[in-house]
Each structure stands twice: as structure tokens, then as C-alpha cells.
Amino acid sequence: MSDNVIEVHGLTKVYGAAHAVNAIDLTIRRGEIFGLLGPNGAGKTTTILMLLGLTETSGGTVDVLGFDPVRQPLEVKRRVGYLPDAVGFYDHLTARENLIYTARLLDIPRREADQRIMEALRSVDLADVADKRVSTFSRGMRQRLGIAEIVMKRAEVAILDEPTSGLDPHATFELLEMIRRLKKSGVAVLLSSHLLDRVQSVCDRVALFNKGRIALMGTVVELANQVLGAGHPLLVEATGIDVAEALSGTPGVQQVVPAGEGAWRVTADRDVRAEVARRIVTAGGALTRLADLQPSLEEVYTRYFQEARHAA
Amino acid sequence: MPRSAARREGSPFTGIGPVYLKELADNLSSIRMLVLTLFIIVFGAFPVASSLQQLRTVVGSDAFLFLRIFTIEPEQVPIPFVQALNFIIPLMAIGLGFDLVNSEFNRRTLSRVLSQPLYRDALLLGKFLAGITTLAVAMVALWLIVFGAGLLLLGLPPRGVEVARGIGFLVVAVAYGGVWLAIAMFFSVIFRSTATSALCSLGLWLFFFILWPMIAQAITMAFVPAEITSLDQFMGLQQLGLALQRVSPGTLFSEAVLGLLNPETRTLGPMLPSQMRGAIMGAPLPLDQSLLLIWPQVTGLIAGMIVVFTASYVIFQREEVRA
Known part of the structure; x- marks a missing residue:
């Protein structure tokens, strides 16, 4: 609890x-990064706003750090940091002045605020x-x-709505690094995004939203197993040998399918890389590539929505 | 919805102080404020200068010399200073208020600020109070300049009662500005576009200044019977016309100011011969009587301000914060 x-x-x-x-259930644990995924209009931002008490709920219960955002929004907002989609600051004020305003709203004493603001700004360069x-x-x-604001606030939970949208790859990388640092300092992070890779x-667990419902929830691997089927897919490239023949009878290997010139796709129910490599080499083949095909969220996402559309 | 009936906890005024101070600092340091102040000075300097010119010739013969600076209709300029203010105060209030709320939407700062521990109440009220304070600062500055110029050019100090009436005038002016600030804020809550909101406020302002007097008259005319048979009937029509005129905040302001700055004013409506009995024409009323006379007008202005503010408050509470 x-x-x-x-x-x-x-x-x-x-x-x-x-x-x-529509009647979603969700739990987020201390110190994890949780991703809300889904197409635009699937209900991600609405969910976030209800968690913060910025929008009234129509039903169900929400508990954020032991407080009810409907009845005790101030307590919730004191402990939760929020970075809205395309966050805005007062343009005519400096970065420091913007944070001073937030610090005043949070009722942080002036001297402590100055110190916290400098620390926060330093932590985000x-x-x-x-x-x-x-x-x-x-x-x-x-x-x-926006991240600095959350750091300064010393929030226990950070809610980030599309934090990386519209950023160039470098800026995205930096931002994700900061999100990881937030996690390291013990903050639970809830982020919504459509940038799947x-x-x-960064995410420990994700929830896939579809039309107001949570369609899938769990770690990326769990989702992949659920949607793409279980197994560790491998990509094997070798010359001078028929990999399908060499691997026949290997314990754990379920399927070997040719995937182009000198390449095979291997499906196994566990990690069989070492065994695969040994067998190919002892059979006299030259192993040129042995890649663990991480199930990609993008694949899960695409496949899921394809199936959802077919089902509809 | 049963859940919305659940009581929320915590004071609605949490965070109002920082909002107020920030908005006040924004207002006072903005270029817009500078422009508005220049506007007042340009519009006000001329009537004041010419009234002073004229008043210098009558020093000593008038007991309320300082109040005349505000009300006298100078020969060169056909508008007295108060009338110029009647026109300019709304403009200033609209200038301060037309983008109070929708600019937060457009800058995308609203959801971030509201995710801090404060209710929307505090944000709205803090902004409104900061606007009122800004208006008050501007009015006090103006008032001091006028009194200062009077001191220099007339060469005699104002009497206590003149200062008291002058302060009363300040209060009325700020309340009048408050009404228009509330109206401007109302439109800034309704419309996301600052241009639309400014246009609506200005449109309403022009409507009340130009069209409304004519419309009020036309409506009154429609009620005139073929023949007026009794005094009561005539009085009724007069009252109706006046009541319609008083829908405009500008009418309330000028009536209140008339009562305050023209101590000879005995009534703001039609006067019956019975009321004249025993009165010495042209004799000033004491201050408390004048205050009693304008009390309904002042109450009306403040009530109007509260009503419009409440309307914007209700709409703002229901608004979605997502941009």
C-alpha cells in the first residue's frame, strides 16, 4: 500500500x-517510471488532469500520495510536480524569476527558495x-x-505530459537523462508520450490507452509477449552453413525461419544465444551476427492497433 | 454529479498573495501602463490647465475652488475634467483587463500555475485586486497632480472639506474603474483570443457611451401616452428614463461625482416643488448629506462590479484548463 x-x-x-x-484502473509505485501511451485523444491528458484535480472526475476513485485530488487538490498539488504539454513560462521574466514565483506559490521561505532554485537550475544545466x-x-x-520547477518543488511524483514532443534528438536525449535522474532521486515519474522508442x-512499465480504456499494461517485454506472442526472437547471420539444420533439436528453440540471404530468424522460449552460437561454430559455420531482437514497443503498438481495428 | 458536491479542503485564498504581488509588479512595470498613464495625462492636462487658468480670476469668491478644477467647463475646452475621466477610466481598465485570463491560456502558463497549490479562485481574485490597485495608484497620482497644480497656480491650500470630497471622488473613480475591469476580465475569461476580448470590451464601452443614451430615450418615448394627464404620470416617465440611463456605469459615475464635487447638488433626479420648500438655492449641502445623496450610485457601481466578477468566476471555474 x-x-x-x-x-x-x-x-x-x-x-x-x-x-x-472509461473506468480505468492504475497503480504507480514509488520510484518507477510509468509511461502512458496511446494515440491522441485516447484520454491520456484527461487522466493526468484528473490525477491533479484540475478536472473534475465523473466517477471512480483516485488516491495520490494518500490524498484525494477532488477534495484535497492543494495537498496533492503541493507534492506533485506537473510539466504540461508544451509548457509555458512568463516570457518577460527570467528563468529565476519564474521559479521564484512558483516558490512563492509553494510558500517556500525566500532564502531556502534561492538555494533550491540554483540547485534545480544547475541540475538541468x-x-x-x-x-x-x-x-x-x-x-x-x-x-x-519545467523539470527544474519539479526539482525545486521536491515533488514526490512528477507527471510529464508529452515531455519530448517537438524536441530535437539531442534535446530529447538530455531530457530523458533528466527524467532518469528524477527517478534516481526517488521520484515516481508518470509520463505520457507517443514517441515510442x-x-x-526509460519506462519501467507502460499502459497502452485506447479510446478511454487501458488496453494493455505491464513492462515492455510483458506487452510484447501478450501482443506479439511469447519468445525471445533472435536474428542470426552466418555463412557456410544451414542454420535451420544446425539448430534443429536445440532445446528451447521453437522456430527457425530464413530471413533473407544468409540470415535466419530464430524464436525461442528462453535466452538461447550461447547455445546457438556454440552449435553454429561447432557445425563449421562462420557466425557473423547474433542479435537479440528486443521486442519493440513500436511493433507492439502497431500490431495492437491493427488488431483492434480488425476486431472493430 | 454527487462527487462535485464533495467539499474541497483548504482555503480558497491560498496563494492569493503571490499572485497579487506578481500581477501588480507586471502591471506597474509594463509598457502598457506607461501608455495608459500618458493617455490620461494628455487627456487630462488640457482641461485641468484651462480650468486653472479660468479659476485664477475668481480666487476668493468661491468656497469650493479646488473642486471646481474638476467640474468647471472651461471656455476653450468644452469638456470638464471629470467628463474626460468618465471617458478615460473605462479605457484604462479595459487596457489592464482585456487579457488577464486568456493571455495565461495563450502563453500556456495556466495549467502550470494551477498545478501549484492554489485554487482558481485565488488566481482570478489576485489578478482582479492587482488590477484595482493599479487603477487606484494611477488615480491617486492623478489626483495629487491636480491638487498640486491647484496649489501652485491658485496659491491657496484646499480646505478640509474639499480634500474629503476629493477623496470621496477617488473612491468613486476606483469603483467605476473596477466595474470596467470586471467587464474586461469577464470577456477575457470567455474568449481565448485577446483581440476578440478587447474588441468586445471596447464595443460595450462605445455602446454605453454613444448608443445607450439614445436607446434609453427611445424606450422612454415609447411609453409616453398621447396626453400626460397627471404629475404622477410625468414623474413616472422621468423615473423610467433615468432608471434606464443608470444602467450605464458612466451615468452612475457622473451622478456620484456631481453630488460629491458640486456640493450645491440637492437631488440627482427630478425635483418637486415640495422638496424645494425652505431650501436656499445655491447653498452647499454638508458632506454627509452629499454622501447620502450619492450612496445608491456608489452601491450600484460596487454591486455591478461584484456581479460581473462573479459571472466571470463561475465561468472560469467550469473552464477546461487544457489549451
């Missing part, structure tokens, strides 16, 4: 006749532009300033 920072049961949001969020106006900032810098690289 105390390990869960967010617990959601049957959360529902109705706009007119449409269910934007914005210390040298602390006194520059935000109007001169790039999008990536604004996002980082990026999400895959």
Missing part, C-alpha cells in the same frame, strides 16, 4: 455522451542562463526549466 504513490480505481470522465476516460528572459529560450530549454528506453 505505502509503495503505491498513485492508485486509481474505475476512474471515468464523461464529456456529454462521450467517455473520454540552466544555471548560466538563470537571469536571461525566458523569451530567449528554445523549446528544449523551456522543458528543462524513447518511452521504451
